[in-house]
Amino acid sequence: DAGVIQSPRHEVTEMGQEVTLRCKPISGHDYLFWYRQTMMRGLELLIYFNNNVPIDDSGMPEDRFSAKMPNASFSTLKIQPSEPRDSAVYFCASSLGQELEAFFGQGTRLTVV
Amino acid sequence: GEDVEQSLFLSVREGDSSVINCTYTDSSSTYLYWYKQEPGAGLQLLTYIFSNMDMKQDQRLTVLLNKKDKHLSLRIADTQTGDSAIYFCAESIKSDMRFGAGTRLTVKP
Numbered sequence: 001d002a003g004v005i006q007s008p009r010h011e012v013t014e015m016g017q018e019v020t021l022r023c024k025p026i027s028g029h030d031y032l033f034w035y036r037q038t039m040m041r042g043l044e045l046l047i048y049f050n051n052n053v054p055i056d057d058s059g060m061p062e063d064r065f066s067a068k069m070p071n072a073s074f075s076t077l078k079i080q081p082s083e084p085r086d087s088a089v090y091f092c093a094s095s096l097g098q099e100l101e102a103f104f105g106q107g108t109r110l111t112v113v
Numbered sequence: 114g115e116d117v118e119q120s121l122f123l124s125v126r127e128g129d130s131s132v133i134n135c136t137y138t139d140s141s142s143t144y145l146y147w148y149k150q151e152p153g154a155g156l157q158l159l160t161y162i163f164s165n166m167d168m169k170q171d172q173r174l175t176v177l178l179n180k181k182d183k184h185l186s187l188r189i190a191d192t193q194t195g196d197s198a199i200y201f202c203a204e205s206i207k208s209d210m211r212f213g214a215g216t217r218l219t220v221k222p
Binding site for chain 1 (some may be wrong): 121153154155157158201211212213215
């Protein structure tokens, strides 16, 4: 397996635009996590899914953020409208079980100007 | 509190030992983890310890767990420049894995 695949690796967009980040988890993994990493706040859990169902979205900062997992092999994190303070590295991770190793993608570096 | 806490920065000289400390929140956590993030990359699992253990050693890495104080530490012996990275402590709570903010380890030659 190629691991968790995220796209794009880098995204630069203007304030107010919609941004969609994509993630393909490792095949067979039933948990998927979205994290945001900034220098100021470190690594923050935004939302996670179990068997494609959102379980906890309490980390999603605002209604501007939404995440979907239409099937077991694909998830999106959307920001609409984007703001400069959303600039961060967004990581997707997947795991086989609730307490097993989480495998991270390489992240999407988002810059909102 | 609800946060996994760790100091943000640590600087050591090459060849010295590094000790990265973490306090976690939930005494019922089954596993506690250390992840490593190298520049420009995602996090990778470095090591983990089961909650009924006090210590785990793996080559240059030693993990110590004090359940009473909810304190976890990672010791890296003979630290090398290649160990420069961000190290994250994490605990599993039910289906949620909570990470600390990460400790940036800088190794000076």
